[in-house]
Amino acid sequence: MSISLDPPLDTDLDLVSDACQAHTTEVLGTDVLVAIAAGLAEVSSPWDLRPGESGHERHYERVLATPSYEAWRIFWPAGTGLDLHDHGDSGGAFAIVAGLLDETSVVAGGPEVRHLRAGDVSSFGPGQVHGVANTSANGATSVHVYSPPINAMTYYTQLSDGSFISVRRDAGDWDSTA
Secondary structure, eight states: OOOOOSSOOOSOHHHHHHHHHHTTTOOOOHHHHHHHHHHHHHHOOOOOOOTTOOTTSOEEEEEEEOSSOEEEEEEEOTTOEEEEEEOTTOEEEEEEEESEEEEEEEETTEEEEEEEETTOEEEEOTTOOEEEEOOSSSOEEEEEEEESOOOOEEEEEEOTTSOEEEEEEEOOOOOTTO
């Protein structure tokens, strides 16, 4: 198959490639992350357990990776969640594909809980602390987008005086086998 351009392209493709590479480390804004998460959720299917996967453990897979952002699909069985955490220097957004999830955000005055259902999108900035849980009786699937791609997560706990302290830092290399 051949493609001919009429009129012929008179742009130096090496210059275009260099310009594209200069922008590949761009950090995307919240509005763009929300749009990507919502779009991916719209075309994603609820998680189907694969042979050997437990229906009682959270599963995830990276579905898209670029130098500027990455996207993950996560399955949340009933009763599972992720404790209060941040995403380091990454901002993000997530959209619910199927099921129900609760997001707890740490805001001035204490935790704030949002109940999210299929089609809902939530976003957060770099360093913002939140937790996600499936408190329903059925599994849930969500799509999460981070920019820049995540390189660390810090986990927190709330003290009796209402303050929060970090209890663990995960600087792992996440892959789709967990």
